[in-house]
Amino acid sequence: MRHGRSQFVHSGRRAALLATAALPLLLASPAFAQDAQPDPAPPVGIQAVAAEEEGIVVTGLRETIQTSIRTKRDQTAIVDALSSQEIGNIPALSVGEAIQTIAGATTHREKGGASEIALRGLGPFLSNSTFNGRDATNGSGDRAVNFNQFPSELINEIMIYKSQQADLVEGGVAGTIELGTIRPLAFGRRRIQAEFKANYSRQQDNVSGDDGLGWRGTISYVDQFELGRAGEFGIALGFQRNDTNNPEDTFAASTTWVACDATRTVLNGNCPQVTAQQVADGTPFYLAPNALTYRQISEDDRRDAFFGALQWRPDPSLDINLDFQYSDRTFNEQRNDLNLSEGQRAIANRVIDPAGFLTSYTGQSSIETVSTLLTRAEEYLGGGLNVEYEPTERLTLRADFSYSRTRRRETERSARLRTDPRDIFGNVTPINNQRIPYSYELGEGFAPIITIDPRFDISNWDLFSDDTRIRRDENFRENEIIAGRFDAVHSFDGPVLRSLHAGVRYARQTYNDYDDRVEINVENPAQERAANLACRVPFQQRDYLDAVDGALHSWATFDPLCLFEQHLGTTDPGPNADVRSVASRDVTEEVWAGYVMASYATDGDVPLPVSGNVGLRVVNTSVTSNGLRSALDVVTNPDGSIRLVESGDFDTVTIENSTTRFLPSANVTFHLQNDLLLRFAVYKAMSRPAPSSLGAGRTITLADGTDFDSIEDAIREIRANGSPRLEPLMSWNYDASLEYYLNRDSLFSAAVYYKQFNGGFIPIVTDELFNIGGQDVTIPVVQTANSSERSRIYGLELTLTHRFAWLPAPFDGLGARLVYTYANSNFENQDIRLGEIFNPVTGVTTPGIIPPANLSGFSENVVSAQAYYQKGPISLQAVYNYRSDYYQDFVGGNNQLRYVRSNDTFDLRASYQFTPNVSLSFEAVNIFDEPKVTDMPVPGSIRQYHYYGPRYFLGVRVRI
Template identity: 60%
Template structure:
């Protein structure tokens, strides 16, 4: 795969790739269509339970068949992945399973699929439910963390592309519905045990190689006859997952500054304002710091799933389900930092997009040792009762609870360069700051050349500015919900069903970020800690996946050892008072009601069916924040901090919205095997809970001398916007679907979305009392605009099994899906983009171009090739997503772009009889990294290398 160094692909190439991908999909259909028609006439339709010499369809082929049948029977435009058996989803995780569905793509974290984008649109525009209910999240957004749910305990995934009134809002891009089986509906006993061993090639580079990772899964399903009490079904599942995820990272800071390109200074570069840039002042973009990071990780997850289904008679059906997931991982981070990215910059090479391609600078060099622990617990439960009053009327009630608690703790010690080493001997540099050069022209990772007089592998040279820091954050997200639905089915007539219902939910989201920090400058203490806690660099061949990387190793230390050596205890813990102006406290109450009518009829000789409905949603948001006077604290290392005086005032902001969401879905049966579907609907996508915070983030620039505090306080941002409203869209979809047989189908869908209510940065003047003096600072937050934008897109899906070929080639099958979307949406950078003065409405022109819609990829491709013959089942899955803009969780941050990437996964299994399966899986075998730019294309911000992963498993059913 060709990589375009220094930024985004050329427009001609990007457009060419779009055309090629679209053309490939159409050609696949053109080549396969005649065979489709032939198979439709010649191939017998064999159901799973049909008996032709005991032929039973299983494995990948059966999953394909179930998914095709689910899509065919739905009333809306839906793509699905369905397995009749627990553990048959063809993917390592739920996120990776969803990626095989048409138009679905993921944002990769730690080498695996995490949050999902539908039709190339970001997670923010979608919605996710678990067994028909909202699920909480530890990230601060509304996306489901699919890594929390074992794919072995999920048996159905649906992606609704069009909406209907009885769905929970649905989202602008679509709705992802995860489902677990109901034990009585399963209608057979099943005990299943699976063991899986994991190997990561990146582990071979580690000096202390971990034990192989593993995953163990146990599930049980059975049904019991209770006599006069009816039937009881029970489903239980447990999984233990213990793996390692080594990672290599180059990263720049998340704050980028526009520096004056005409001046040369010995200190920090002179920052250029929007007004100065508009007047013609040349500038270049530079981060505050650069970091190389080596990570070792242990990742453990325990998950429990349970369901009880009770059917006392033919009229009553009771379902109770519970899910529990407890995930914990520890990271040992070793970082080399060029901590003063703006200091003493000369010999600059700047391109026409203001990207700093090469530079000479001076900076303190630091080594950071961090031990990070994250624990995340998810619990969800629901009670669903169905009562069939008579043949026409059904009543349903559902109550649910979902709660996620995420705690993250970092213990970090920083050691810096100094004119003297730990023994008090002058270093060859005789200076704290070390000359270096940075060159971005050689590849995605900048080539750094640090003055050879400063040996970054020499522990003795990291002897100054010891900073001991403990950071802890907590995210607490909880949802209670209840709904009541009624369905009336007339005996005959044009209308086949009438549905109505009400729903209430209350959501709370709270978080805090706490920092305990102190510095020390006693060289004897530094020397003792330095000598005690030294480690060899933990791995070989650091970041050799990027040929442009020049940093291979540096002096490293044991983080826990250093922390205890300086603080006297392994962990200082939380202070008594964790109140802070950054904290969020958001609650949201939602009332919704809907009515929907389903119908079926004939238009001449043409059968049709569908539904029409209206959903009304009323939302009330209450956001609480803290404000405090601040004191200036000298950190003792040339920097300052601002700390609250301890007295806080509470600010409460309330905001409400009411939205009407009409929908119409219509399906025409052009032939028995040819359907034409259409959908018209209005959809909404809510802001993330963390984006509704009322707190403030106060950042003080480090490593600089300021004449007054106001100069240091240029970067004050709101950590949310409580008055941010849902993004609304009107949507039109049309889908033509051809079902040749149970193994083969083709679908072409076109769609349009008109968005109303974009986003724009707005500056509000706020007054802060610092050291007894009032300082007025413009605080930027995001608000809705009246802008309108239009998205146009199409999807192509083809699934085909070559059953007409002679044996053994008749076991070959393929599924290819491609999605294209284009949108004229704009997101401005909060520091460098257009900004509106809240008092006057005046717009100050930005310095860099805006981004598009967060998460929008123009091209999304998924291709699956499988071969199933006898007991052998082989599968190759290729997934590609073009580049996209990815907002940070919580919003009000600068622009970040993610490069497009394609990954290849392989899977092979062999069935020993009916009950035993051996399987091999290979994930990301091309070792595709994730590359990020910021705040414009071509300016590398991050390079994340994870490597490939391999799994071998054995499953036994009883």
Template identity: 60%
Template sequence: MNSRNQIRARMLRAALLAGAGSTLLIAATPAIAQDAPAPQAEPEEDAIVVTGIRETIQNSINTKREETAIVDALSSDDIGDIPAISVGQAIQTITGATTHREKGDASEIALRGLGPFLSNATFNGRDASNGSGDRSVNFNQFPSELVNNIKIYKTQQASLVEGGVAGTIEIGTLRPLDFGKRRLQGEVKAQFNPYGDRVTGGSGGIGWRGTLSYVDQFANDTIGIAIGVQRNDTNNPEETYAASTTWTACQASPVVANGNCDEFERREYGQDRPFYLVPNAYTFRQISETDKRDAVFGAIQFRPTDTLDINLDVQYSDRTFVESRRDLNLSEGRVGLTNVVYDENGIVQSLNGLSAIESNGSELSRSEEYLGGGLSVDWEASDRLTIKLDGSYSRTIRKEIERNVRLRTAATDVNGVRTVFNNRRIPYKYEIMPGSFVPTITIDPRFDLNNHDLFWEDARFRRDEAKRHNEIFAGRFDATYELDGFLKNISAGGRWSRLTYRDYDLRNEDPSLVTPTATDKRINNICRQAFPQTDFLSAAKGNSINSWATFDVDCLFREYLGTEDPGLPDEMRSVASRNVKETTLAGYVMADYESDLGSMPVRGNIGVRVVNTRVTSKGLRSDLIVVPDPSGDGSFTLDETGDFVTETIKSSNTRILPSVNAIFEVAPDTLVRLAGYRAMSRPNPSALGAGRTITLEGAGDFTSIEDAIDNIRANGSPRLKPLMSWNGDLSVEWYPNKDSLLSATVYYKQFNGGFQPVVFDEDFTIDGETVSIPVTQTRNSPDKSRIYGLELTAATRFSFLPKPLDGLGAKVSYNYADSNFETQDIRLGDQYDPVTEEVSEGIIPPAGLSGYSKHVLSAQAYYDIGPVSLQAIYNYRSSYFQDFVGGNSQLRYVGPSETVDFRASLNLMPGVSLRFEALNIFNEPKATYMPVYGSSRQYHYYGAKYFVGIRARI
């Protein structure tokens, strides 16, 4: 079955499951309508204590019903009752929400099939920093056991101040006085990852997480405290095939026997020549990993009088993971290409090539520390006037250190014996087998990948250190005055925030490393390592590479350099660094209204918010020098001279955002909602940088610097403005009883503007010579585009079934979105010329919005009765374009995602329960494509994860 058929099969399964769930609900509807009276007529049921998954779904349905905006939620009255192993996993069970997977877990959230760029996320009502360089909350930093409500606003209202085009995600922790009871709770979970059992010398896939929380009230319920701590010590091994992130369009002819393929250059695009797309390199990677996280959440609530409520809350998380990576790298993906077979889109089906082969090893560690919190004061100044003040702070520091070593093939082995190839380049064949994503790369059988003697030349050592610092100070003031009559109250307020984002990415590389052959031989022998995994990529159909010669990275650094960690370079400044400050001042006015339209109750709100943003972005500029590669192969790098000049770019914008929400209670159990609003989504902080990233075209025989430099890419565009949209929503919701919901929402979004690559010529001094180099950036285009969509939710408990089947329940949610938004490839797509004001057409099709999926489906079946609670969750997300953080990169697509999770709990005795969770039980991998959909770029395999634990509460 080919990839297109696989996608069709997945979509068919998704549609069948959605249809089955909907059919089940429809079949149950007559019984629901006949057997269950309206909620207000159920005093008997009000006396029943509902717990577990049923309680969570009931709370979610009630929240949706009571909110003025269109809202979906996941909440529990108790701490630790959100049914998920992580906040991201929990969110993807909410209607219209789906996730991007990293390391087998849910990370960034997309709402209504729209990427995290179009959403706004807050923690306890405040913006939260992260270490990714974007504006999404890093949900992996927050333990789900210490969160008790998650709310998603699908439509906007003025009191949200900023909001987002797709929606606003609000994560909340409890306030101890509002909680109203003493609770001491502890939980320990053991993790088992079967994939980890294939990694030799590791933990065998075993990990654990422990959580302890305490809530109490003192001094006649005027002071309350809540504190929760968690230690997470798990592992997430991974295996992957990947092509590089730079792809080139090669002309079908002429064939260059021993050099790079002949590039199809932009000035030739209009000649309609055939071309095929190839990356610079291919890599097979095996990863062993450990992941540790310590988290502390705390709150103190003080209520000295009935009119004054003061709350202080703090969140701290420190996460560190360490990866040992072993790579087999074909570093010359464009050299000696012959017998190329490709389709009409330029996607290669098969080819023959020549490449040096490298055994690369790296040790990578990443630490991410989050500190956030705030002080809020709620004061009832009079019977009608309420004033709220809030000050907050959020800081994330992410630091990543990678030590990498390269050992290459040569014309001889490490013993000086000449190989049969008489040069370093080894013949290989690349082909895509039917039904396979991972290409079959067959190395010439005369070359033994597992022979350590063949990897020794051009030893290269790099130490890369990257640091991202994101900090937010914010303050907010709100006042609400109650009125009589049609207008219930009027609210007004303001918000000030200052966000700073700084990063650097520094490389320390020894360019003069030359060692005698005898030393190479000795080190090669003592630093050899057995391949650290069994059955590498065995789940990938067509894969033919299962192991290769690997080396101990610490040993190689120690023996060649005399130290395992050479540290930072002497010069800490770099032209690629970012330094962004964003100051926001916003204000709003909103009125809530309630009345009757004839005999039909009507309520809602109307308001307007004004948001002013000022951006100051600083970048460094420096003259450059050429640094030849010590191997003498003709390649080189560029380095700064050390004389830097600061470039400061400022921009500002003001946006007016009106909104209106109306709810019509057409029947006691039926609501119709209307919403219209203008919304904005800001560029990521990392996309506002003023630095420059230098990209070389690769090794080869160059006649000039201009030929060698592919381009100098801006690592941000400080003058980018928010993406604006006008939005309309219509929702119909039916609430037949506390456990049931049937809703349908149609929505429309019109975007005023988009994003388009633009190229400016900038002068650079290289080796004393002034050279004009094209610098690629992104600008706001004048294009208009739109999205329309349909969102469906059906949930019920089958209470009409005979006992014990009356504990069965189901929830199905589906979102369909259609968009004509376009994002161009930075190299091969349309480009705007600021001099001629013309757009030159590219040769590959554009992508849509980053994170946009046409289909999103979540289906849940649960059994919740007595001491037993069972839940199965199916999630499907169709393919989507995902931009690289920082933007200004080539197009990357993520293939369809289909996962099944399972959760179970058993109450052993009052306050003690046994819990089991299984994630991705069918071992669904993740596949990505570049720069057109269908062109294989990366395959990630993580396997399933299992958790078993026990929880006790008193």
């Protein structure tokens, strides 16, 4: 699909896909009454593997749907689930893609796959994700679980708690996502399973020297043993090797945008910037990025994952479980960039959209070819010991100890070559200028058309002759959680009170990171010429951005490691001896939490049976954050004025903060009929800011000039790289859910919710005390803080799941599932540079240049539709997902606003069961090559688009 096709065609395709999946559900409505009857016996075949008193036992996709419905029905809270009793039956390539089929959940897509999860229109930071009931670390610096680290083949249950209950202890404003693996004794039988999947990427096949092929192999073993007097012992082991690729074609603008004065044009420099006050006084403006970049990417991605569980039951009163998980992921990403590095220079002939972004203009910029090799290694290690003891029939004691650690190291080696009035041989270039004229035209599509002066041939290696820069960047992140928990449950025989729960939890989380840069600028023309000639490589991809009309499709590229070798004599100079910087973070968070909860249920002979729970949890959070700022020396000039110079060392900044929150909760379920439930929930919830948002570093920007009357005058501004004083986002929540369980395969549910937030996030200027040159000075610092404003979100969730058992064979194997979520919110997130700024001392708010964003991850409309067919050995499934546009913040905080445009994807899955032990599967992902498009810092202002291409998987599974 080319970007210039009409929106009508695109919307029509979306409507057609949705109608295709929803039509069977509409047809089913007159048959609901019939369908409430017991299921007819299916034809004899592999689907019916055994008969029990409860009816027919099914396998495969239908078994997963039935187990998920049963799990939802059995819970006290408002829950949605994707669950299977079998290993490897979660119907998705990744955990993230599986979660996005659950009601109210949607994903953010990276590299063509599902990654972080948003619940009910609320971003990942408002959700709490756990693995086997425990918080899990990640390498991104936020609190979201990196679902790509865990193979879906080794996950058995995914539960989303929409409402909270006290024994969850922490929970989240949006909900809690719980991933679970099997307990071997509960599995109850021996199972050896091996699965192999080959995958093909058309996009990667276009890369020179690559066939676009990859693979993943999974093997698992579950068994149980009788130990005589020592009781029972169970073991479950699983291993997966995933060797694949993630190609990407993209165009991007920088992550920093400024507001320029639209009344002035500067042809020999950058556009003059305006202040928020000038805009408030009526000065027209336009938005401009620092740079514009075309990027071609090819990637090799490998992951080894190992899961294990040991379960020992010495006697019926004691159950001991030990589980562990390990994941080691590495990828190498080859990037070739064509960079217009001066995006704010000589902007003329402007056409400005009313929102402030440019739809057409001309400019001048140095043009760079940048070749990069990015290597990332990420290791996850987690596990825990859980002990459950029943000293009496009424009392159950549980203790849990867990550990989770993620380490991510990313090394980027890049080499830049830039334009110059002369080529590498000293000849005058056709333009005879370092800066090349170009034009920018946004047009009607999302992809801008950039036309470079035709006199400059971007494919000519000779023209990239100057300002060679060799750069090595390394960033390292380590996140560790050590936690312990103790719970007690006492049961009762009373007519209402059924059990009393109480518990305490302690968790210590540490987050450390650093960013290191080694940069060498080459100023030897002869050396630059020799390296240029030695390291040339052809453009690495056919049909680069062929889906975009008017895009640049190739340019001169070089081998980055060759350029390192030519200029430095080594392919890797290593990091600096001192890797500290003001961007480094050192955060320790300690959490003490306790709860008490009572569960109740009336007897079945009352007119309207009721069940539920009520409880209170208390959470204390203490944060200690150590940050750095560049040490400054005060130099006195001969005339008595002063100037500031960096000493080359750092001063440490330590900021501490502590909060205590009380979180009451209540859940009630009215059993209107045996198959009709009405649930209500009210609770207070909290979501703590990401660890990477709690940095205490301070970036000091000195004022222009060399003579000042005071230290305060010599500093232009100080910006924080985090805000340790950020407090949890609090909300009161009200939920209701009506659930109709037609039969084991069919469900209708409608849920409504309302959340009121006490405070959002806003940039503020607050005074902080600094010691500079032995003098204490107070200087305002720009950072993010909690606002006092109230905001709210309300929404609706509809779920329809139905199998058409009433249709004549063979159509009785048809089924469908449709989930629709609507949300409405008035939350405000201000841009850190261009939004409102509040001064808490003066009480003055400076109006923002651009409007605020909503909640991070907030999408007004989300649709997930599935149509499936399972009959005998055949299983077919079509999955459609749509998500309307949303704001997505950057990990680490204190960044500008970024929006992701609405997107939809369509996937296909099929499998055939040759024998009870052998099956073949086929999957196609993103078959319409839907791009991901982002804007910044206002909607409509294109910042980036990504093309990933479709991917295809062919697999075989053997069970013994």
